[in-house]
Amino acid sequence: MMLKVTLRNLAAHKIRLLLTAVSVILGVAFVAGTLIFTDTMDRQFDKLFATVSQDIAVDVRAKRDSGDADDGTGPVVPVPASLIGTLQEVDGVQGAFGNVTGYAALVGKDGKVMTGNGAPTLGINWVDGDFDLTEGRRPQAAGEVVLDTGTAERSGYRVGDRVRLVVKNHPTQQATVVGLMDAGHLMGASVTAFDTATAQRLLLKPGHFSDIAIRADGVDENTLRDRVAAVLPAGFEAVTGTELREEAKSDIAALLGFFRTFLLVFALISIFVGAFIIFNTFSMLVAQRTRELALLRAIGAARRQVTRAVLGEAVAVGFVGSTLGLVAGAGLAVLLRELVGIEADDGLVFGPTPVIWSYVVGIGVTVISAYFPARRAARIPPVAAMRDDVALPQRSMRIRVAVGGLLTAAGATLMALGLAGVELGGNAMIPVGTGAFAVFLGVAMLAPVISGPVVRVLGAAYPRLFGAPGRMAQRNALRNPRRTAATAAALMIGLALVTVVNVLGASMRSSVNQAVDTQLGADYLVSVQGGQAGVDATAIKAVQSVPGVEQALPVYWGQGRFDGEKGSYVAADEATLKAGTTVKLVSGTTGMGDDGMLVADDVAKSKGWKVGTVVQVRFSDQKVERLRIAGTYAKNEFLDARVLPTAVYRAHESEPPFTLVVNTARTDAATTQALQRALAAYPALEVQDRAAFKEEASSQIDGLVSFLTVLLTMSIIIAAVGVINTLALSVIERTREIGLLRAVGLSRRQLRRMIRLESIVIAVFGALLGIALGVAFGTAIQNALSDEGLNVLSIPVGTLAVYLVVAAVIGVLAALWPAWRAGRMDVLKAISTE
Secondary structure: OOHHHHHHHHHHHHHHHHHHHHHHHHHHHHHHHHHHHHHHHHHHHHHHHHHOOOOOOOEEEEEEOOOOOOOOOOOOOOOOOOHHHHHOOOOOEEEEEEEEEEEEEOOOOOEEEEEOOOOEEEEOOOOOEEEEEEEEEOOOOEEEEEEEEHHHHHHOOOOOOOOEEEEEOOOOOOEEEEEEEEHHHHHHOEEEEHHHHHHHHHHOOOEOOOEEEEEEOOHHHHHHHHHHHHOOOOOOEEEHHHHHHHHHHHHHHHHHHHHHHHHHHHHHHHHHHHHHHHHHHHHHHHHHOHHHHHHHHHOOOHHHHHHHHHHHHHHHHHHHHHHHHHHHHHHHHHHHHHHHOOOOOOOOOOHHHHHHHHHHHHHHHHHHHHHHHHHHHHHOOOOOOOOOOOOOOOOOOOOHHHHHHHHHHHHHHHHHHOOOOEEEEEHHHHHHHHHHHHHHHHHHHHHHHHHHHHHHHHOOOOHHHHHHHHHHHHHHHHHOOOHHHHHHHHHHHHHHHHHHHHHHHHHHHHHHHHHHHHHOOOOOOEEEEEOOOOOOOHHHHHHHHOOOEEEEEEEEEEEEEOOOOEEEEEOOOOHHHHEEEOOEEEEEEEOOOOOEEEEHHHHHHOOOOOOOOEEEEEOOOOOOEEEEEEEEOOOOOOOOOEEEHOOOHHHHHHOOOEEEEEEEOOOOOOHHHHHHOOOOOOOOEEEHHHHHHHHHHHHHHHHHHHHHHHHHHHHHHHHHHHEEEEHHHHHOOOOOHHHHHHHHOHHHHHHHHHHHHHHHHHHHHHHHHHHHHHHHHHHHHHHOOOHHOOOOOOOOOHHHHHHHHHHHHHHHHHHHHHHHHHHOOOOHHHOOOO
8 A cells, every 4th residue: 555655646746756856867977977987998998908019928128126117216228229139039039129109299280289188298119010000101211200190180280291399308300291090099199100210319219219029929928028038138127918018007097096086076975965955855745745644644554654655755766866867877978988088989888887886876865865754754643634734843953953063063173183184094085074074964954053043134135125025035934944954055065165176276376376476586487388398408598598588597307216215306506496496494505515405394304304314315227326415495386395416417317407497687578578589499398487377377276176166066056956846845835825825915926036035045045154164174274285385375255256146046047947836826726725
């Protein structure tokens, strides 16, 4: 019998339950889309690594010590081409060929370097069989290149066109495009292929390769690896093709794992917001069906049966929402694939994992959210069937206030501990995330208490501005504080997170601006777009020749191991240091000599280093220097944690400067244009004064803030659906009341205005609560990160004011359908409704 009752209720209330399912659909779509997309990419990469370089049995490369493999401090020693002859004589070797890999960037028709939108920008030597030509021929001499089809399409270059290329340690190169190749298996990388001799000369070193690949002749790869290793000189190693592919796969897996986690965090936020909507909806449904449920109790239904009936409806809503969310997730996965520019020839991977998790999350969250309303339904006494009222009695809020206050205090404490560096499970973000979750729950529980005074203030002007409809709208919002709070809480969460992002973004911009004003000593910075090619000697001379330039000094960057621990550093002479930055010494002197180094004061304290301490530094050529700490300095955003002398850097590294600090007699538009003209032949180099540097940093921060805000918009959409649902159900709940209001003279226009005003005040209340929480969270995070460079708190008041206006607009839009529905009610039928 109870099953029939559940099914009939579902059939009778399709629209209101479908609205509830929307929040499930959106949350599940995010989860399913993320899992389907990453599963698809996993299969794509598995397929790629199963086919690419499958014929390579062994690879010979510079030896990598334990711990150095991928940290940038491993050796950069190229492999001599003369080794190929030795390797070809090893028993079981069918053939050996060398690969050259380096940096080569195409200059677009607009004169700017094409950076590949985050994907690698590679220069290689042409090896037959590695790539398939789609047009033209392979490069055969200096001045000839083959481009990948993706880069050619983006740049507009075709076979026969003359192009310019930026490479390391060489002037800009001129070349003719003689062919196009399919490099789709490199997943969006921009690839330029040269003939081998040119690639060695421009990208590496004449007569050398980055590695040598070996094909086997009837010998398993492990045996061949051991044979090859036996003939290798010191400093080189042989790895099997399987090991080589596994290394590449592990890097991709780590990247996909981060991407999956990143998107799932936003999916969980959306689901968390949806849980409030589901809870609110089922609470209202139970309240509206008090007499119906009491009659069921009166004719013999047990409490458990009533609870199961309500939970059965929740299961049905969760199932429908999960199914539709799974379908929407597949569409989202296609969109993600298009956004990252990766084609999957075999379509999407629709494995069991996203399906299982979609139903577990969708049904689980719905049932858990509906559990307490279901329990409340079971406690309805049979005598309630004889009462005229249809609402559940309002319970005391003492327990809610006590639990909410405790959760808020505990969450704030956990957040403070996490931001102070206390870790749980080895991760400080666990207490921060757990604390934030607890604070959200606590504030949501306290919201009914907060809503009364806030809604009175927000709606204080309603009676004067809108008369009777305004007065009733304010009172409707105050009538059931639990309902108002639950509806506003969903919007609160989304706007709180958006506010945190904006507060941190504004603080980052202000911190960068302050750092430029107080820590940067140079008038101009000349740096490389993408930071890979470096500033060569001819470019430095070109800058020095500009009238008005007083100083043009190089700054280098590198990585090494300091007393065995990986770390990065900058290399600069004392004059460069003083010209480029405003160094504040804490102890010692800036005079490093040829065997000294400077260290940031916080790093020195953490290591127990002092002025005079000798530190062993191992460079990428595996040679070790003993450097004495000459001085310590206050943290500077334009210096690394360590500063080494230029002479020491040049003794071990061959990379060119990564930037040039320039001081001029005047800093004006004429000087800027003169510097840009001097570097016209160097399209990879960018000239920035202080204002331009600030503008670029701000644009990058704005891009990140916009990206995160777009992802969080999903939770705000779910919250808007919640407002629609609440208003629609409240209209149904107040059917008789609305009929009476219409009977005593309230016009349709006034009725619709009343519902819109009620929606606006609820939405604005949620927005105010969210913005207040967001500002508090953002301020706490900024204070915790003040030692990491985020030392200026900035609250974007204008942006937050816009969010309040947007919340009011959401309230208006959310009220359109409920208000239209209320206005169409038949007055006589509404009055006769029980």
